[in-house]
Structures are given as structure tokens and as C-alpha cells.
Amino acid sequence: MAALEVRGLRKQFGGVVALNGIDLDIDTDRVVGIVGPNGSGKTTLFNVVTGVHPATGGTVLWQGQDITNIGAHRIARKRLVRTFQQAMSFPGLTVGENVRIAWEQGRRGGGRWASPGTILDFVGLAPLGRAIAGSLPFGSLRRLGLAVALGVSPELLLLDEPGAGLNDSEAQAFAAVIAQLPPQGIGVCLIDHDMDMMADLCDRLVVLDFGTKIAEGPPAEVLADPKVREVYLGPDKKAPAS
């Protein structure tokens, strides 16, 4: 039994079917990648799993419990935590306070971090603890997003395009941090468009297209799949490097 079991998950926005019956198993000891063209439903999958949007149909089981539509804050307290595609923070507060807020929530029932400072050290933000989050440059803001999510002491972390908007060296540094998570018992499920990075980082890839899972498996296999190549080899899309 996987930690996160998604069964027949559907989400409709008016006439738009964003998720059309997704089945997915995610364990907490590895990095799972979710890829797919723009608008294929990746973010919506995270939003429905973490309770930001209610599901139209289907169920989400977390550690054997049905968490479908129980509300975002309850899901986070069960240590299933996500970050947002649009880098988010508590902009008017200091970096330290941002992380402390999450840490204080995660500490209920025993968190994994001794103090907010250990999280800042882990993501490399320690020197900026007193800076106001809203004045951070983008790269640091992404790190802060990760630090806030880590503060909740997740068992599974859903990262929505953590590398978007970062330059190459920043993205590489970020990937290095993410790779350290599963060995510490923090499972990672990652959305990103950078296929090279995804192939490196992920133990398993899931491909979505129009709200449907069209492929799943080890990265090399998935990226060689003709169906996947077809989706990505649309008229003006770059072929994924494999």
C-alpha cells in the first residue's frame, strides 16, 4: 500500500475537465516526477490532493485514510505538504518569522526540526533570517517557499515547479537540496518542465496530458515511450531529452 493513493480523481472547472480520472500511487522513500504540457492538469492534481480545490469525483487516500475534501489545513497537519507554482511567502514578515510560523504548526505532535534555524541552515537562507520576505530576490524566495513547506515536517512534499524562474546554477543547487530529502524520510513529488533535471532527480515519472495519465515508469522508459514523444513533439514543442 502506497502512502498516497489517488483513485479515479476528477476535477472539472465549469466545462473544463482538468483531471479526468487519475490513478496514482506515491511512496515517501523516493522522488516521483510529474510532467506534461502546459494545462495538462499537474497543478490541479496538487490542488485537489491538498484540498485547495474540492474534487469533482474520486478519492485521495493518505496513509490509508480518506482525505478527499477534508480541507487544506487538515491535510497539511497530516504532513502532506505542498509548495505553489507562484512562489509564495508571508511577504511583510521576516524570513525567520516565515519559517517559524510553519515550524510552529509542524511541531504539533512532534516535528523533525529542532528549531526554525535548522531549516534556514538546511536551505541556505540562514544569513537572510532578518530580511523581509517580500524584498527577497526570486531565487531566495523559492528557497523560502521550500523552507516554509519543510517547516511543517512533511512526510511527503509536493513541489510545483520549484525550479521555474531560476537560473541554471540556482536550479542545480535547488535540485541538490531536493535530492537530500528522501534519504531523510521526506518523500518528494515534483512537477517540472526541465526534462534533464527530472530524468536525473526522479526515480519514477508520471506523464499527464489533458487530465489523463498517459505514461508512468522509470524516466528512461517513459521518455522513450512513443505516446509521450508524440505529446511533447507537438508542432512547436521541444522534444524531451532522453
Add this chain to the structure above:
Amino acid sequence: MPVTDNSAGKTGAATGRTRASHRLALLTADNASVPLPASVQAITAILLAVLLIALPWLGLGYRFLSIAITTLYTAIGLYGLGLQFGQAGIMSVGHAALMGVGAYASAILSVQLGLGFWTSLPFAMALSAIVGGVIGLPTLRVGGQHYIIITFCFCALFVIVLTNGGTFTGSATGLDVGSVTPLPGINFDKLSNNYYLVLAALFLALAATYLIGISRYGRTLRAIRENEQLARSVGINVDLHKLGVLMVSGLFAGLAGVLQLYYLRHISPTLFGAFPSLYLALMVMLGGARYLYGPLIGAVIVNFLPEVLNLDPVDSRIAYGICLLLVILLLPGGVGAGIKNVYCALTGGSGTQTQGGGSNGRA
């Protein structure tokens, strides 16, 4: 892993600006989340406490002391508003009505059941809290702007109900109460004793505000103010906390209302209508809702300004309007922010790392 940016570089860039605009930035930056040294906080608190306690002995006269009492009970109500607006980001323009709930609850308990100040106080505070929570229910569904309109409507409705409440509410004439039940050796008919009663309540309000501000609860409220969605995603029950802070704010309002009632000894609906409510909103913005002494500063300015400048009521309304515009334009964080920034500038403290980035996201 290396940190690829440095805030030191940003501070350096600021020196390139003209001195005037730098000065302005120092004044306007929102500094509320940067703590002052504990020693500075302690000295400020002690000086303020000594000043407030000594006030009746300074021989400033009956009129001065009366205005001081008005200022202090108003400030107590403002501390509630400061909590919901400054910390949680929920503005209300009907706050006087919430004070009115407390005042009228206490007055009606006195008239109908003969309950005195001390016995009616907890009931009045609880009722204000409950009403605050009930008016807050719509905030869970609609955005902050809608809530502001709801509070305004509540305020109008409250006045209508009071004016049409017959002998129960005293209609337009209002209700009278006796004086505060004396404690052993303390007779509250004496103005200075009434002052100390209100001052004690103010100290409680200040202490509560301070403790909330530095606690996990305060941080939770600020998280909601800054980013509701992110707050939910880290496990904060946003709805519960919004209702909760409106109820806590109601407690302060109830306390302030009862103190107002027993100072004036007579209340009528106009005390709790739209104008007094707007003044409360003005005061809290003027003083700086996010700062410990902001609400008190706002109350002092608005209550003493007409006295100091010798303004008649119409002139003083114009003066308030100008003040509000100036504050919105120059000091979005309120006078409290200005004072703190000036202090930080003078001591060369690390006060302004914000570069103006912190003042967004209000309400």
C-alpha cells in the same frame, strides 16, 4: 549551498538615492516585524507607565483628565481593532457599534436587573465577543472589502434598533446608570479614581496585545494577514482564527464600551453610529495598527488635537481628513511606524531592510 544574493548590496544601493527620498523611505518603511532591543522596549514601557500613572497629579485640570479618560477607553477599543486589523488584516468600520453592544448590554443589565459595573462587565464583554464573531461569519465566505461593508451596515442597523427599542433601550434618549460600585476605600465618583480604573484596563489591553504579538497566536494571525492560502497550506485553520480574532476584538470592545458607559453615566445611540466608528478606524490607521503603542498614539492624537489646536467640531473633522490623507500618503504604517523608523535611523539600527516592500498586503 551558496546564497546567490545579498541584502547588503541592496542597502548599498539605497545610499545612491537622494537624501530626501532616503529620509522619506526611512519614515515610510513598515518595520512592524523587526523587533526593537528588549532594553528599549522595557524603558519605553516604564516611562509610559510612569507618565500615565502620574497624569492626575500634574495639575492639568478637570477638562484635561476627562479627555484623558475618553482617550484611554477609546484606546482599549482600538487595541481590539488593532488586533483584528493590524495582526489579522481584517478592517472594520463599525467598531463603535461593537463597543455599543457592550455598553448597552451593561446598561440594560443595570436598568432591568440592577446589576452593577463589576457583575455586568463579564456578560457585556462576552456578548460583544459573540456579536463580533457573528458579524464575522460572512468573512469566511467573502473578501475583506465585503466585510467592511457588512460592519458598516451592522453599525447602521444597530443604531436603528436602539432608537426603536422603546424603554428597553431608551430609544433616542438612551439609558442612564449609576456610578461604578465602589471597591473598599476607592470611590469611583472621584474623577482621578475613574481615570485609574480605565488606566488599569488599558494596561491589561496593552499587556494582552503585547503577549499576543510575541506569541505563536500572533504569528498565526499575521500569517493569515499576509497570505491566507499559504497559511492554510502550513496547517493553519484560517476560518477558525478569523472568527477567533474577531471575538477577541469583541472582548476589548465590550470592555471599552462598559468603561465608556460608566464614565459618561449616560449613553445614547449616536455614540455608537457611523461617525464614531469611522473615527475609530481613523485613529487606528493614524497611530499604526501593527505597533504596540499605535492605537494609543492614534487615540491621543484624535482626542487631543481639537483641544490643542482649539478647533471647533467642523474644523476638527477637516483636520482629521487631512491627517488621514497625510498618513495614507506618507506613513502607510501610521505614526507608530514613523517613530520606530526615526528611532532606528537615529541609532543606526537595522530597522529598514524592507526597501518599501513590506507595506503591501494590508487588509
